[in-house]
Amino acid sequence: MKKTTLLFILFLFLGISCLHLQAQNAYFFPKAEKLNLAIPTPEQFLGYAIGTHHTRHDRVIAYMQELDRLSDRISSEIFGQTYEYRPQILLTITSPANHARLEDIRKAHLQRATQNVADNEPLVIHLGYNVHGNEPSSTEAAMLTAYYLAASESEETLNWLSNLVITLDPVINPDGRDRHTHWANMHKGTPMVADPLDREHNEVWPGGRTNHYWFDLNRDWFLGVHPETRNRMKMFHKWKPYVNTDHHEMGTNSSFYFDPGLPASNNPLVPKNLYENLHIRFAKYFEKGMNDIGSMYFTKEVFDKLYPGYGSSYVNFYGGIGFLFEQASSRGHLQETTTIPLTFAFTIRNQVAASLATIRGSIGERTELIKHRRDFYRISLENARKSPVKGYIFGDSKDENRTNAFVNMLLSHEIECYEVESDQSIEGKKFEKGKSYIVPTEQLNYIMVQSVFENVTKFADSIFYDASTWTLVHAFGLPHAELKTPFAKGKQVTETKVKVPAKVEKSNYAYLIDWTDYYAPKALYHLVNEGAIVQTSFKPFSTAINGKERNFGYGTLVIPVQQQKISADSLFSLLQKVSKAAMIDVFSVSTGYNLSGIDLGSNNVRTVKKPEVLIVIGAGINAYEVGEVWHLLDQRIGMPITKLELVNLGRANLSKYTTIVMVGGGFGGGGYNSIDEGTKNRLKSWLASGGTLITFKGAAEWAIKQGLTKEKLKEEKKDEKDKKDPKITRIDFDKAAPTEGAKGINGAIFEIDLDITHPIGFGYTNRKLPIYRNGVTMLEPSTNPYNTIGQYTANPRISGYISNDNLKKLANSAAILVSGEGAGRVILFSDNPNFRGTWYGTNKLFLNALFLGSLISAPNVEGGEHED
Template sequence: MLKKLLLGVLFLSTSLSAQDYFFKKFHPFDSQIPSPETYLGYGIGEHHTRHDLIVAYLTKLAEVSERATIHEYGKTHEGRKLVMLTVTSPKNHTDLDALKQQHLRFVDPSQNPSNYDDVPIFINLAYNVHGNEPSSSEAALLTAYTLVASNNPEILNYLDNAVIFIDPTINPDGRDRHTQWANTYQGNPLVGDPQDAEHNEYWPRGRTNHYWFDLNRDWLLGINPESRGKLTWYHQWYPNVVTDFHEMGSQSSYFFEPMKDNGSLNPIMPKENYIDLNNLFGDYFSKALDSIGSFYFTKEVFDGTYPGYGSSYPDLQGGLGLLFEQASSRGHKQETAFGEITFPFTIRNQYTSSITTVKAAVENKAMMRKYQQNFFKSALSNASKSRVKGYSFGDAHDPNRVKAFVDKLLLHEIDVYKPGDKFVVPTQQPQYRMVQTMFETYDKYRDSVYYDASAWSVANFYNMKYEPVTGLNLGEKVTSLDDLVKPSAVQKSRYAYIIDYDDYNAVAVLNFLQTEGLVVSSSFKPFTVKTTSGDKSFNYGALVVPVSLQKKEADMVYQLVREAQEKYQVPMFAVNSGYSLKGIDLGSRYVEPITKPKAAMLIGHGVRSYEAGEVWHLLDTRVHMPITKIPLRNFGQTNLDKYNTLVIVSGSYDFSEKQFDKIKDWVSKGNTLVTIGTATKWAVDKKLVKEKLTEEEKDSTATVERKPYVDAPENLGKERVGGIILKVDLDMTHPLAFGYRDASIPIYKNNTVWLAPSKNEYATVAKYSKSPHIDGFISKKNLEENLKPSASLIVSKVGSGRVVLFADSPNFRGSWYGTNRLFLNALFLGNKIEIPE
């Protein structure tokens, strides 16, 4: 009854008293400071506010008040501004540089300041990482106004004792996608029916950014500009407390930390963080929400195990990350089992938690600052206790992949050194826990059900061969990516150029040269040849650019080859003869011209947007190759003959018989279909290919064990595969494996697609190793009965064409540099794969 009464309050007019629903207790307000309602022309909660208006309002606050300044820390893929509003007392603003230096002394283990209560606490109120969870950005406007305009003694105390950084919209591209939808379908009067269009966004929805990435998983991986900008800002300020505001299903209530306990048996995060600090702040949130009659829950779900959340990354930087989840109105008003939930109601809970975060942080600032100091000091002491003194890594065959990994380490302020041909990361450094995150793997867990991935050893993402070392030779410290990759300039030839295909950027070079109209071939066997730089051995897949066979003059061919090298920094060599010293000659039938891919990908309702976005992002940002994105609603009218390659990622596909035949006939003509995850299961189930899934042995006589009903979610949940790292064995002679030098590579699995090895002895490209587990939780049943007998990658013949079947995720979160090549080879070399009968 209380909840219904509270919800009923939300239909007040847009007068001042309506906005007092949010912040009545913080009067008086400075009349010279415009409220959000005055500036926007509507009350907060009446409409969804566009990101440009959010930025404009915060900019206005910075213009009219000495309490606020605004800073742009980046731009999104679509060019929207990423801004930070800094709010504190005018005196603190004047002394901000000095306060920053005092604050940073506490995160430097070589310093030992003890004036914990003298320096204002640094708080980052961060909002709206998921674009269609919009209540928090509206709360950010209210919070900013309260802190800038209120002259209430409570607020003035906060300003004296805190520097508050308001990041109003972490994901502006996704927010505006959702804002447009919600405002477009907003009714007058409001429509609360959950089936109304307003509450049901069309694919891909506003949760994700431009490339359909979940930015709340990107703090560790740092792939997108939104995350890279925020990480750069973060390591300049090291806030003590960071918020992470979200929304969840409309039938729920409100969640704040503490979460479930960490999953690892030996978590690298201090227990003091996820037990003591979370409970301390939880008491504040419960009292604040009790005071406005809001219901909530804690501890039951969500875990901070994965370090790439906005609520977990700060925990590995000596701060306290705080997750909030508000039941969503999914629009402006929606009917639920508890009555109507409205947009203003959701905003008020987020606003209340925002102000309460500031209150709790200020009242415990000395403790929080001492905790952060101890955090970095304990990093050094923990490192000193370990036999492992560092990690050595490198790959002489693929310097651009190594460079990408070094970039990730530097982004997180991890110290990297280069004593010779390899790189070394010492454990004895303030970012020791991040070093552990990058390199350590685990196989024992206290829990079995994870909100997200249970494996994230980032070195494995890059297929980086690394080893722990007990002694160090550090050499020169790496502070920049400049000059990390310096291939010798290719010399001019009138015969041919050979491009080393082992390098990660070689596929981008291939695409560039093909786009410029050059004929490029691939070597299907290794060879050694005399180049103008000396004798050189080339691996499977080496690219050959014959000069005399081109339609362009030799000078233009050289200019394009040189331009490609300068752009992508890939080793290239000139040869003056096609006669090899060892292996095949350049005119061999094993050196085949590559057909330029004309690729398309199905998107739309039912398609897993994350995987589709990973493909789009990879081709756009690293290969610079266009891919046509075909909405499923248009598939019936699509002329597939325009393409020679089609990608279908995980999803739920309900093709008609005519549409299925259309795909099969197209493949049969000699084209290449690439399926990933559950799309692979679809291809097998629908008998598009003559392959099978791994079948469990079932004993029909076995007695079913009775189990407590309440345990069902946990028991069933542990059989899911949220995200683990496994080892596979590659057939390195197969075109899909061209560019690899080691048959054993790590792959990422986040599904339960168990693909049986092909009965064709030449078709299984990658099979799980005998001891496949590298990192992450997998149940014993899945490991022994499903995983070990299965294959990861198969190519299956369909007529004159083929289907490349990925059971796993080769492009996961834009970070799996180690398996990107398998997918790219499917696009560029797929039509060269002949499958013997």
């Protein structure tokens, strides 16, 4: 072939490529002016047009780092990694001049929040993308947005870069994103298949929405359970942006949503200026951005701002403003809708338009943003000074680890916390020096203090997109009290609290571990896993420790020295290792003769079996609740758990397992209803042989309905008049949502009375326990008086919304039941004791069921020794 022909073909190829790139740029940036050709587009770097393929996380990282390499407007940093070791990257985008003095800008920006200084310094805003892994359009949009900011030479863009510092997180949930990316790409057809029933558009359980442990990271800003969130929160507080975006996807037949949201669901603690002024001002920019590309959209109908833990609301509690964007999802590359097919590229384009509109709005409303933050902190302090509550005191002297976890959560939100100077007794509760803390209300983060400590029982609406309360002090189950008079503050806590256990002294007789410690189950598992024989006390006692009497309660672990399969030296070495790893104290005793209560050789001291646990997973089962169990055992206890697909339950050798866990499965049982008769009979035989079945919520309903237990669901009672003359009351059609929504319990906190003498209640020292409920499973108290371990009180609501009808039904119902079935038992929880990995206060209920379940037998009410 002639050289001229080769050159012609080359120029033709380049020309077609340039036209294609111009077309792509015109689609995503219809009003783009000059673009620097030295900056590669995502398509040039990746090798495919954006919207035709889902981009893997590692390629996203590589592209962002390439922009950092080529552009003096962009710097990148890896600020953490996920459970699956994927890096978390943050871009900082601003002018070269601003990059040269970035730290000075950051300090001035923070100072400006409370002082009339630095008004001319650049404004800091944050763009955040893809918190739900299977809502992928926003990460593709993040690459395009970063490209545009690096390549555009327009006067507008140069103005943005001079007057803003833009931080950008392209993938908030890398693990979930890659799970979905792999699914979408491996099922993509050529030509693409738009049929909604195609496998590409229907991920298998649990899907890519969640992180490695199947948690929703969009709820984790307030809780800080996972490394992805904790790392991100550090970056948030380093910069404290004025604006924070949160890009999502919703149903395929929706359009595009931007704030303002549902007015009745605005958080009452946040100044109204945010909702009634700033949201409206910014909506004009979003409106124009969508109008310019002809996209349909809606506002004000759904999506709440109540919960502080969303990516679009957390910043609202620090004087900034968060924006939620929801884009109809193609759930793949192309999907049919009620109008025309929805392309992946179209979903990306809307997210790009929203990103650029946010930047325009931040520039245009700069003065309002600065004023809002200053007013926010000024008003917060004024309200704090007016409040009759001057502070909160909290702490559990019996459980330093649980108390520390709460303190560390407060520090992650930059809430001021101080040590208690001296022992105090308030409202009948004792708070010990060194084990208790005070949070004053008069501090800059007063609104966050209110969110953590205050109960909420009044609401403008009965429909909640998420929880109706999140009072975290209850989640940790900590004794606490309001302080309404002046108080002395001790030393401020500024560093993460970590318990340092006392040195383990060698004993030739026995060792004791107090079961009240949150991490005592971790110690127990590691001891029995290493071959140690461990016993638990079913009665309290006191003994001398270092010459002083010390009380030990129900559940205390007793580790004898002589009755072991390992040597005394090996046992001592193991206990030293376990004490350090679990951060628990191990007490050495030289006698089994106690000062009071039972002695160590009593029949009330029983040997614990190593649990072998299986959890049933799969379609129709609540993946969040499965993940919460998995995370608790993996990350806090260090204990493996077998995750068995529901479809394989019938083939499993159940005799391998001491315990089977079945979490919520939807109303009435959900996915468990697919279990066939043969498998149900095998479960019954396994129970009769001594197995322990632990059920939550819908799984408890299923177990009752299938006859695995004799316990009963609480049925709604109708009076005689209703039976004789039933009437249907007419309700207007548009009242259906609030009427039916009020019948649910979407998330509220209630009080139960707990039998702390029962193995399920071991380790608790107070019978009154706050518990979280987000379902309508209600259990009748058992006919056996010893089987109702937890019961809702007569007036159980502590915080959150519940209809009057549900409140009446819930009162005095059973929260936890244990039913003997042959040599085994079924443990029924009407609720989820592990909610979102944050309910430290009720985790022990589940762990007790797991570790001590095989030891539970109920007294026979008819005079026999026990009922198995």
